[in-house]
Amino acid sequence: MIQSRVHVCDLREHVGRTVTVCGWVSALRLQGKMQFVIVRDGTGPVQVTHKRDGGPLEAQLQALTPESAIKITGRVVDAPQVKLGGLELVPEAVEVLNPAATPLPIDVHTGIEHRLDWRFLDVRRRPAAQLMFAVQTTLEQGMREYAYAQGATEMHTPKLMGTASESGAEVFKLVYFGRSAYLAQSPQFYKQMAISAGVEKVFEIGPVFRAEPSFTSRHATEFTGVDVELAWIDGVEDVMAFEEHILAYAIAKVADAHGEAVREQFDVEITVPTTPFPRITMTEAHDILRKGGWDPEGIKEDLDPEGERSINAHIQQATGHEFVFITHYPVGTRPFYHMRPADDPSVTLSFDLLWKGLEVTTGAQREHRYDVLLKQAAEKGMSPEPMQDYLNAFRYGCPPHGGLGLGLGRVLMAMLGLESIREATFLFRGPNRLTP
Amino acid sequence: MIQSRVHVCDLREHVGRTVTVCGWVSALRLQGKMQFVIVRDGTGPVQVTHKRDGGPLEAQLQALTPESAIKITGRVVDAPQVKLGGLELVPEAVEVLNPAATPLPIDVHTGIEHRLDWRFLDVRRRPAAQLMFAVQTTLEQGMREYAYAQGATEMHTPKLMGTASESGAEVFKLVYFGRSAYLAQSPQFYKQMAISAGVEKVFEIGPVFRAEPSFTSRHATEFTGVDVELAWIDGVEDVMAFEEHILAYAIAKVADAHGEAVREQFDVEITVPTTPFPRITMTEAHDILRKGGWDPEGIKEDLDPEGERSINAHIQQATGHEFVFITHYPVGTRPFYHMRPADDPSVTLSFDLLWKGLEVTTGAQREHRYDVLLKQAAEKGMSPEPMQDYLNAFRYGCPPHGGLGLGLGRVLMAMLGLESIREATFLFRGPNRLTP
Numbered sequence: 066m067i068q069s070r071v072h073v074c075d076l077r078e079h080v081g082r083t084v085t086v087c088g089w090v091s092a093l094r095l096q097g098k099m100q101f102v103i104v105r106d107g108t109g110p111v112q113v114t115h116k117r118d119g120g121p122l123e124a125q126l127q128a129l130t131p132e133s134a135i136k137i138t139g140r141v142v143d144a145p146q147v148k149l150g151g152l153e154l155v156p157e158a159v160e161v162l163n164p165a166a167t168p169l170p171i172d173v174h175t176g177i178e179h180r181l182d183w184r185f186l187d188v189r190r191r192p193a194a195q196l197m198f199a200v201q202t203t204l205e206q207g208m209r210e211y212a213y214a215q216g217a218t219e220m221h222t223p224k225l226m227g228t229a230s231e232s233g234a235e236v237f238k239l240v241y242f243g244r245s246a247y248l249a250q251s252p253q254f255y256k257q258m259a260i261s262a263g264v265e266k267v268f269e270i271g272p273v274f275r276a277e278p279s280f281t282s283r284h285a286t287e288f289t290g291v292d293v294e295l296a297w298i299d300g301v302e303d304v305m306a307f308e309e310h311i312l313a314y315a316i317a318k319v320a321d322a323h324g325e326a327v328r329e330q331f332d333v334e335i336t337v338p339t340t341p342f343p344r345i346t347m348t349e350a351h352d353i354l355r356k357g358g359w360d361p362e363g364i365k366e367d368l369d370p371e372g373e374r375s376i377n378a379h380i381q382q383a384t385g386h387e388f389v390f391i392t393h394y395p396v397g398t399r400p401f402y403h404m405r406p407a408d409d410p411s412v413t414l415s416f417d418l419l420w421k422g423l424e425v426t427t428g429a430q431r432e433h434r435y436d437v438l439l440k441q442a443a444e445k446g447m448s449p450e451p452m453q454d455y456l457n458a459f460r461y462g463c464p465p466h467g468g469l470g471l472g473l474g475r476v477l478m479a480m481l482g483l484e485s486i487r488e489a490t491f492l493f494r495g496p497n498r499l500t501p
Numbered sequence: 502m503i504q505s506r507v508h509v510c511d512l513r514e515h516v517g518r519t520v521t522v523c524g525w526v527s528a529l530r531l532q533g534k535m536q537f538v539i540v541r542d543g544t545g546p547v548q549v550t551h552k553r554d555g556g557p558l559e560a561q562l563q564a565l566t567p568e569s570a571i572k573i574t575g576r577v578v579d580a581p582q583v584k585l586g587g588l589e590l591v592p593e594a595v596e597v598l599n600p601a602a603t604p605l606p607i608d609v610h611t612g613i614e615h616r617l618d619w620r621f622l623d624v625r626r627r628p629a630a631q632l633m634f635a636v637q638t639t640l641e642q643g644m645r646e647y648a649y650a651q652g653a654t655e656m657h658t659p660k661l662m663g664t665a666s667e668s669g670a671e672v673f674k675l676v677y678f679g680r681s682a683y684l685a686q687s688p689q690f691y692k693q694m695a696i697s698a699g700v701e702k703v704f705e706i707g708p709v710f711r712a713e714p715s716f717t718s719r720h721a722t723e724f725t726g727v728d729v730e731l732a733w734i735d736g737v738e739d740v741m742a743f744e745e746h747i748l749a750y751a752i753a754k755v756a757d758a759h760g761e762a763v764r765e766q767f768d769v770e771i772t773v774p775t776t777p778f779p780r781i782t783m784t785e786a787h788d789i790l791r792k793g794g795w796d797p798e799g800i801k802e803d804l805d806p807e808g809e810r811s812i813n814a815h816i817q818q819a820t821g822h823e824f825v826f827i828t829h830y831p832v833g834t835r836p837f838y839h840m841r842p843a844d845d846p847s848v849t850l851s852f853d854l855l856w857k858g859l860e861v862t863t864g865a866q867r868e869h870r871y872d873v874l875l876k877q878a879a880e881k882g883m884s885p886e887p888m889q890d891y892l893n894a895f896r897y898g899c900p901p902h903g904g905l906g907l908g909l910g911r912v913l914m915a916m917l918g919l920e921s922i923r924e925a926t927f928l929f930r931g932p933n934r935l936t937p
Contacts, residue, residue, distance in 0.1 A: 067733050087733045089699070089898050107701050134898040163869055165898040185894050189699035198700065202655040209645070219638040221725045221909070223928045224660070224708050227935030239675035239684070241722075242714065242932045248675070255928060258937065262927075263525070263625035264634065265543050271707060272660050278678065286677075289657040297503050297523045433599055454937035458621050462525050462570040462601040473657075491698070492659045492691060496678045499663030501694065501890035 067136060074108035076141050076152055085138045086111060086154060089189065090129050090165070100126045102156075103149070104137060107195065113137060114144070114153040125159050132165035132186065177485065181493055184501060188491070193330040196323065197489065201477060203322045205270060207315030208291060215307070217266035217293070222255030224248055224272065228451040237276045237286075248274035251470055253402075254455045256294040257431060260466045261458040267294040270473070278496045281370075282485040283423065283475060287494040291476075294468030301404075301414040301430040304467040305390055308418060308426060309342045312388075312476075319480070333482045342388040343380050347412070350376045350391050367398045374422035392416045401441040403429040404467075414467075420479040428469030435459040503572060510544035512577050512588055521574045522547060522590060525625065526565050526601070536562045538592075539585070540573060543631065549573060550580070550589040561595050568601035568622065613921065617929055620937060624927070629766040632759065633925065637913060639758045641706060643751030644727060651743070653702035653729070658691030660684055660708065664887040673712045673722075684710035687906055689838075690891045692730040693867060696902045697894040703730040706909070714932045717806075718921040719859065719911060723930040727912075730904030737840075737850040737866040740903040741826055744854060744862060745776045748824075748912075755916070769918045778824040779816050783848070786812045786827050803834045810858035828852045837877040839865040840903075850903075856915040864905030871895040 071084040088106035095101075100123065102113040117123050129135070139156035147153050171183045180187040188194040209219075229236040229247045237248040249255070251273050259267045273290040295307060319327075320335040327335055345353075347368075354372050355363065357379075368376065368391065380389040393412040396405060403413035415429035432438045438459055439449060449456055477489040487493040492501060507520040524542035531537075536559065538549040553559050565571070575592040583589050607619045616623040624630040645655075662683045665672040673684040685691070687709050695703045709726040731743060755763075756771040763771055781789075783804075790808050791799065793815075804812065804827065816825040829848040832841065839849035851865035868874045874895055875885060885892055913925040923929040928937060 066731075066739055067735050070733065087900065107699055132898040134900045162901055163871075163895065163899045166896050169897060183893075185694045185698040186897055187698075189697065189898075195699060198654050198656065202649070202653075205655050206645070206649060209642070213638070213642060217638075218634050219641050220634065220927055221708065223723055223930050225710070225723050225930050225935060237675050237677065237682075239673050241673065241935065242712075246673075246935055258621045259927065261625065262621040262623075263543055263631060272657065274661070276678075287659055287661050295502075297506065299503050303502055435599075457619070457937070459599065460602050461605060461622055462568040462625075463599045464523065464570045465598055491656055491695065494659050494661050499661060499677065499682055501893070 069138075072108045073104075073106050073111045076111060076154070077150065079141045080143050080152070081141065083138060083140050083157065084154075085136060087136050087162075088134075090131050090133045090135060093129060093131065095127060102126060102129060102137075104135065104154070110149050112144075112147050112149050112153045113139065113156050114142075114147075115156050122156060122159065125161075126156070129159075129161070130165045130167050132169055132190070133161055134163040134165075136160045136162055177487060181487060181498065182501065184492055194488070196326055196330050197477065197481065197483075198491070200319055200323050200327065200481065201473070201489075203319050204315050204476065204480075205291075205473070207318035208270075208311050209268070210318070211311045211314040212266070212268040212293070215266055217268040218259075218264045220252075220256065220259050220264065220267050220269050221271065222249070222252040222259070222269060224274070227454075235276045237274050248276075250275060251290060252292045253470070254452070256292055256468060257402075257463075257466065258455070258458045260294050260296045261461070261463040265296045267292070267468070273470075280496065282487075283478065285474065285486055285490065285494055286496060288486070288490065289473040291471040291473055292468065293471075294466060296464045296466045298430065298465055298467050301392070301416065301428070301467050304428050304430065304469055305344070305392075305416055305418075306341070308428065308469050308471070309338070309340045309388070313338050313340050316480070327481060331481045331483075333480075335480060336387060338386065338388055342390055342418070343384050343386050344390040344392055344416075345376075345380070346393040347391055347395065348393065353379055366395045368417075368424075370422075373419050373424055377419045377422045387421055389419050390416045391419065399429070401445040401447060402431050402438060404432045405441075418469075418471075420476070421482075423475055423479045425475045425479060426469050426471045428467065430465070430467035433459055433463045433465050505574075508544045509540075509542050509547045512547060512590070513586065515577045516579050516588070517577065519574060519576050519593065520590075521572055523572050523598075524570075526567050526569045526571060529565060529567065531563060538562060538565060538573075540571065540590075546585050548580075548583050548585050548589045549575065549592050550578075550583075551592050558592060558595065561597075562592070565595075565597070566601045566603050568605055568626070569597055570599040570601075572596045572598055613923060617923060617934065618937065620928055630924070632762055632766050633913065633917065633919075634927070636755055636759050636763065636917065637909070637925075639755050640751050640912065640916075641727075641909070643754035644706075644747050645704070646754070647747045647750040648702070648704040648729070651702055653704040654695075654700045656688075656692065656695050656700065656703050656705050657707065658685070658688040658695070658705060660710070663890075671711055671713045673710050684712075686711060687726060688728045689906070690888070692728055692904060693838075693899075693902065694891070694894045696730050696732045697897070697899040701732045703728070703904070709906075716932065718923075719914065721910065721922055721926065721930055722932060724922070724926065725909040727907040727909055728904065729907075730902055732900045732902045734866065734901055734903050737828070737852065737864070737903055740864050740866065740905055741780070741828075741852055741854075742777070744864065744905050744907070745774070745778045745824070749774050749776050752916070763917060767917045767919075769916075771916060772823060774822065774824055778826055778854070779820050779822050780826040780828055780852075781812075781816070782829040783827055783831065784829065789815055802831045804853075804860075806858075809855050809860055813855045813858045823857055825855050826852045827855065835865070837881045837883060838867050838874060840868045841877075854905075854907075856912070857918075859911055859915045861911045861915060862905050862907045864903065866901070866903035869895055869899045869901050 091103040091105040139154040418426035474489040527539040575590040854862035910925040
């Protein structure tokens, strides 16, 4: 890497020495006698202080433009009067590695859609956006550490499918050597095949695709899914236990690494959740919500976003916990492969997990008995032929299993209090957005 | 998880106790007086020994079919005469959780294509295939540990693009809300945008898509790419140094965790490579190969698979090293965004990495100067309009950078001596294969 480069956060250790800083021009104050340049790298800003002397360096500094990528070599000087860390860099040489055109296409007042058009500048210039990706990295690292420690195997399932998965609706179709292929809506069928392949705990983080014309703050046509599938479970409770532990572990890791920075940048306190998380059935959730006047017609089987926010708030008030599992979703709201309890075939052994009013996970025990699965598919009006490869996985000794799918962007939204999944994604994809 | 379940590998600690084993029926030997059932879980096989007594358990064991998923409870008995670990399980109860139909659709003689049709059974029944995925998990874990330690940020770049990436050839096209979208051939453009967004070290493991009608043992239409991009580099050497260190670290981790099992299952020794890896220029590689009679017409600019195998073998003989970087690829063999050295514009600051005769990586320093990039694109006959979003990333202060893309399946092929990338993939995708 660039010789003798020092990150801004480490400059204090180099007082009195000549070092090189690589970063972007954050601000320029070019005064009559002095030139001040604020240079920023990923670790913070530093002030470059140059006394005009009519030399070539003065001319170079004068020609700088905001956001240019520069390499600046100078002496680190202790300067208590300087607000930025009580330090300044007295420059000896500057090299513009990539000049920025003027004016910049966005500024601090630019709205979200135009910011997304220039996402690289948007992310580069906002410390909160930089922090978002650091948090994402730590969160995934934490989830993987927990999953690996539980003996999980990292699988990469195909995103290209020969037939439309699950429902057949909301699937992207593509041309594949003269025939049609489809993009996987989730790794669901394939992670279940991995279970039947003898993988005891399947773990995958990867893209999922939804051809859904939704324009809400929490939907995207492509997003990152965290998928888990567990074999030899006793019931759906095992899946919920795995989820609350992996989240508690990963959130603790984020709080430890970034808690203070998150407080500063997002004005949010990361609370490490205690386990177990509260659990209520859908019937209980409906009762609580209807007492508060929700769904006055009494026709809703599922929770709408308002219901999710209300029930989550109610549980937080009652228990102090930010999370709640809603269990026993009615059969009508769940796909055919969710298992149903023997004593009540009107519901499923499934759950959603809500965090701060946002649905972040859907999970379930899966029906692994071939004959029952066929019957449930038929009840939903689904033909077995297009999914015979999937169904075959249950004909030759598939263990009981269950799993969950967690939206990484939604977890980050809830954790950092982001207003939109657009802020939790590097390059957002929606029905109207395929660029940059 | 299932109460009192014990993995087969841990049974020795439970001699004299009654435990539950969950797994698959590997073999049945039903004799006149005795019933022997070999049950296997992910950790190994155990013999279940039952003396016929005319009871219900005898009938249940008699009805078992190979590969059925069962839960069997019994007493662990020390039995030195039993080949499988000197142990046997004397059954008290058996429950068939998912019966396997008979006959099984594949057996040990089944060829690769038919095995892929029944991949879940293929993977479940072959310890080598199980090990393959354990090795993959450890390899990725090792690469992430190294990348995180270097300060890398995990990014998820979009697979859906508004315009065909890079060359425009070999890209899958899909219908996207009434217009066209394309599947990313690589995260190349987006990871460079992340560099321009101020991410110093980009790390991503995710799917890449190639609409290439290739039927070789090392091509797939969808595979898992490991992508790295590094900002503020001094030159392409920084990228090669990162790659040799991440590989050495991850391979050491695999050797440590699975070296003995790999020797047993694949008859392969995992050698932890020393750093630096050997480096030769393409010109040197050509000279060496042509002395051996390769490309007698003297027309090839690139290396063909035979050339890759020969040069890798030559270097291994000369240095004892399994890897070799080939550097300075001619401009004609590389994309427009590879940087060219100031003193020789006929070549690029790029490299391939070969391991045991197989190309596992392509990397380069990228051209980050907007005007030079435009010129190089024009020279390749490319129009700037469709890639203006990409080009914009170089107009507002993009630091010098370089990176690499590594094919996870190819690394596993080289490491384990697999004959085909089909064996290094859970569910292979090729021009003729979109199932299961």
